[in-house]
Amino acid sequence: MDLEYAIPENLYYDTHDFWIKVNGEEAVIGLSDYGQSNTGDILYLELLQAGETVGRGDKLGSVESGKWVGSLLAPLSGTILESNKDVLVHPRKVNTDAYGDGWMCRIKLRDSVEVKGLLTAQAYRKWIIEQETKEEEIG
Amino acid sequence: MERMGTPWRLLDMGAISAAHNMALDQVILDARSSNQVPNTVRFLQFSPSCALVGFHQAVELEVDENYCREQGIEINRRLTGGGNLYWDESQLGWEIFAPKNTPGIPKRLEDMYRLMCEGVVVGLERLGVKAHFRPTNDIEVEGRKISGTGGTEMGDIFLYQGSLLTDFDVDTMLKALKLPIKKLADKDVKSFKHRVTCLREVLGYLPPLADIKAALAAGISEVLGITLEPGGLTEIEQQRLEKELVHFQSEKWIRGTRIVSQANDLRMADYKSRGGLIRVSIRLDEKRQLIKSAFITGDFFAYPARSILDLEADLKNSSSNPLEIAKRVNQFFKSHNVRIPGVEAEDIYLALCLACSREGDRNDVKAL
Numbered sequence: 180m181d182l183e184y185a186i187p188e189n190l191y192y193d194t195h196d197f198w199i200k201v202n203g204e205e206a207v208i209g210l211s212d213y214g215q216s217n218t219g220d221i222l223y224l225e226l227l228q229a230g231e232t233v234g235r236g237d238k239l240g241s242v243e244s245g246k247w248v249g250s251l252l253a254p255l256s257g258t259i260l261e262s263n264k265d266v267l268v269h270p271r272k273v274n275t276d277a278y279g280d281g282w283m284c285r286i287k288l289r290d291s292v293e294v295k296g297l298l299t300a301q302a303y304r305k306w307i308i309e310q311e312t313k314e315e316e317i318g
Numbered sequence: 319m320e321r322m323g324t325p326w327r328l329l330d331m332g333a334i335s336a337a338h339n340m341a342l343d344q345v346i347l348d349a350r351s352s353n354q355v356p357n358t359v360r361f362l363q364f365s366p367s368c369a370l371v372g373f374h375q376a377v378e379l380e381v382d383e384n385y386c387r388e389q390g391i392e393i394n395r396r397l398t399g400g401g402n403l404y405w406d407e408s409q410l411g412w413e414i415f416a417p418k419n420t421p422g423i424p425k426r427l428e429d430m431y432r433l434m435c436e437g438v439v440v441g442l443e444r445l446g447v448k449a450h451f452r453p454t455n456d457i458e459v460e461g462r463k464i465s466g467t468g469g470t471e472m473g474d475i476f477l478y479q480g481s482l483l484t485d486f487d488v489d490t491m492l493k494a495l496k497l498p499i500k501k502l503a504d505k506d507v508k509s510f511k512h513r514v515t516c517l518r519e520v521l522g523y524l525p526p527l528a529d530i531k532a533a534l535a536a537g538i539s540e541v542l543g544i545t546l547e548p549g550g551l552t553e554i555e556q557q558r559l560e561k562e563l564v565h566f567q568s569e570k571w572i573r574g575t576r577i578v579s580q581a582n583d584l585r586m587a588d589y590k591s592r593g594g595l596i597r598v599s600i601r602l603d604e605k606r607q608l609i610k611s612a613f614i615t616g617d618f619f620a621y622p623a624r625s626i627l628d629l630e631a632d633l634k635n636s637s638s639n640p641l642e643i644a645k646r647v648n649q650f651f652k653s654h655n656v657r658i659p660g661v662e663a664e665d666i667y668l669a670l671c672l673a674c675s676r677e678g679d680r681n682d683v684k685a686l
Contacts, residue, residue, distance in 0.1 A: 217426050222608070222635050223374035223399075241373070245454040245635075246400035246468035247427050248373045268606060271637070314425060 182307060184213040187278055191294065192303035193254040198278060201294055206255055209282040210242075213307050215274050219244040224270035226251070226262040226283055233257065235293055239284065242270070255293050257286040326357040326416075328535060328546040333365035333407060336394035340571075341562040343397050343413070343479075345555050347472040350415050354554055357420070359538055359546055361531055362411035362479070368392040369494045372400040372468065377573055379582035385493050395572050398479055400455075400468035401611070401634075404491035405481065410527065412438060412534055413479040414542075418471065422543065431455045431467065433541065434478045438465060441537025445530065447520050452631055461624025462515040463631075482534070483516035485524050498584055498599040498613050506597065509615045513627055581605055587672035593660020594618040598673040607638045612670065618661050625656045629666070638674045640683075643667055 186192070191199040196214025200207045210218070226240035233239055239253040262284050266272050273281040288294070298306060331342065339362050349355040369381045369391055377383065377393060380402035386393055391404075405411070414434060416423065424430045435451040442449040442457070442464075449465075452458045457465035457480070467480035488511045497510075518524040539546050551559065565571055581603045589596045594617040601610040612633040620626050629650050636646055644667050650656065651663040671683045 219427055220635075225374070243372075243374050243399040245427060245431070246372070246398065246466075248397065248399040248468075248470040250471060250473075270606075310425060 182213075182304060182311075184211070184216060184307065185278065186212070186300050186304050186307075188300045190278070190300065191254075191297035192300065193297055194306060195252050195254065197251075197254040199254050199294075199297055201288075201291075204288050204291065205260065206257070206286050206288055206294075207282055208254060208284050208286065210251075210273050210277055211303070212277045215277045215281070218242060218247075218249065219274075221270040221273050224267055224273065224283075226267065227259050229259050229261055231259050232289075233259065233286075242273075251283070253286075254297065255286060256289040258289070259284055260287050261285040324356060325545040325547040326359055327355065327549040329358055329360040329549060329551070330531065331360075331362075331551075333363040335366070336364055336368035336370065336392040336405075337563060337566040338559075339364060339411075340394050340396060341559055341566040343477055344562050344566070345551075345558045346415050347397075347470075347475055347477055348558060349552065349555050350417075351473045351475045355552055356549075357416040357544070358414075359535065360413040360415070361534075362413060363407070363409070364392075364405045364411075365407050366390055366392055367404070367406040367490070368394060370403045370405060371395050372402070373397055373470065374399065374574075375402060376582075380496055382494055382496060389490070389494070391490075391494055393572060394566065395574060396468070396479075398468035398470045398477065400466065402495045403466070403481060404494045406487050406490065408485040408487075410482045410484055410530060410534075411479060412482065412538070413477060414538065415475060415477050417474050418476050419474065428453065430476075430478075431469075434469075435465070435467060435480070437538035437541040438480060438482065438534060439537070440541050441534035444533040444536060445517070445521070445525055447517065452628065454631075454634075456631060458627075458631075459515055459520050461627040462513060464515050464517070464520070482530070483514060484527075484530060485518045486514065486516040488514065496582065496601075498601045498611055506599075506613075506615050510613055513613075513630070582610065585673045587669060587675075589665065589669035589672055591618070591661045591665040591669075593658055593665075596661065596665060596669040598669045600670070600673045602638060602674055604638070609633055609636050609638045609643075609670075609674070611635075612673075614666070614669070616661075618658050620661075621657045622654070625654055625658075628654060629656075633670075640667075640671050640674075643670050643674070 196211045197208050198211045221244045223243040233253040235256045238250050240251040242249050371380045439449045449457050449459050455467040456463050465480045465482045469478040583602045585602050586599045596616040599613045612630050614626050647667045648663050
């Protein structure tokens with residue numbers, strides 16, 4: 180199945196549709212192209228602030244699109260080094276430049292072993308295909 | 319959709335305070351998330367009346383707090399997204415709590431909205447009302463809004479909720495909420511009121527509340543392919559409710575703590591087209607380049623008659639960037655085959671751009 184979503188090879192992903200760029204003990208995260216597409220035009224975005232800590236699977240922030248408030252669940256544990264202030268004011272950048280200006284947080288990792296639990300681009304692509312197939316079956 | 323085995327709970331707590339209703343949403347999400355309760359459909363009613371803002375909204379921008387205080391209207395904040403609402407004691411709300419991966423429920427939000435609203439549309443049909451889903455998330459009758467909806471999620475569980483206007487006090491709503499019409503003439507206010515309708519107006523009478531609830535429950539059951547069984551709160555939910563209530567009554571919850579600076583400027587513009595005057599009133603968040611809502615009137619005639627109402631719905635929370643406005647208006651005129659003698663899509667675009675611009679910049683607004 181051909182996918183219409185961009186999935187850069189040099190990034191990790193998780194099943195909550197985050198992309199994760201790991202750089203030593205730090206990681207930058209954002210919403211994947213597939214994630215932003217499912218979410219729709221983003222109107223509001225809230226993120227934890229620098230200095231706050233978060234555990235893997237804990238709430239990192241919230242996002243609102245078309246009257247839906249969704250939770251952003253942290254793909255990795257750590258301390259927030261920086262939240263993208265620009266994207267908080269202009270959250271549509273998540274839609275228009277998911278892997279660039281639409282980045283959300285920079286995190287100092289608490290346990291780099293957690294990275295092993297993330298999906299490679301290939302595994303994420305396979306996971307998306309499974310999701311799309313399920314949707315098609317539902318009709 | 320196929321009827322599934324395990325019955326869903328039908329929960330009806332009657333009329334309770336805004337904080338109780340908001341706390342209950344959290345409690346049921348928690349309980350469903352930890353698998354302590356079944357999937358649930360809940361009716362909600364409010365007493366006293368209340369003004370509710372969406373999760374990311376700021377109370378001071380959306381609600382006339384002095385008026386609400388004087389009238390005993392409660393103010394609270396929803397877990398769900400969307401705009402400000404006035405909810406009096408005659409309105410009925412409906413909610414659906416279930417896992418996001420429930421078979422038959424689409425993952426893509428816009429598809430999910432359509433399915434959730436379809437249950438209410440089918441329910442209304444049982445009452446003799448021909449209603450339709452209108453993207454993004456309204457239910458309308460002949461173009462006039464009768465139900466607004468929104469949702470949220472916790473872990474793998476979602477909450478989708480909507481209001482149903484049964485019998486509605488529009489004048490109090492206009493006073494309680496900050497809407498884009500405060501400075502308009504009586505004729506325009508009348509036109510604004512025409513944007514919404516209620517069961518009493520559509521049917522010519524108001525069916526008993528029990529009949530409305532039965533019809534909605536039947537519609538939701540049919541569309542989702544589920545069986546509903548009336549039930550109450552579990553002991554765990556009741557205990558949690560007591561604790562959560564304190565939080566949902568607090569200023570910290572009602573006013574929020576992390577809301578990014580927002581704006582809610584009321585802007586108006588009159589634009590003279592060949593076909594007549596176009597008057598646009600918008601609520602604009604200039605910093606975020608967002609048209610929060612738009613209201614378009616004038617002495618022109620649109621075909622189909624509901625075109626302007628649908629265009630207003632389409633413009634809600636859309637970009638105020640001139641290029642985006644032009645694209646949206648043009649696309650809307652084409653897809654809805656809009657015809658207004660003497661008024662082109664470009665006239666509407668120019669009127670909107672005038673309203674979005676600052677007074678001093680209005681001479682710079684040009685056709686694209």
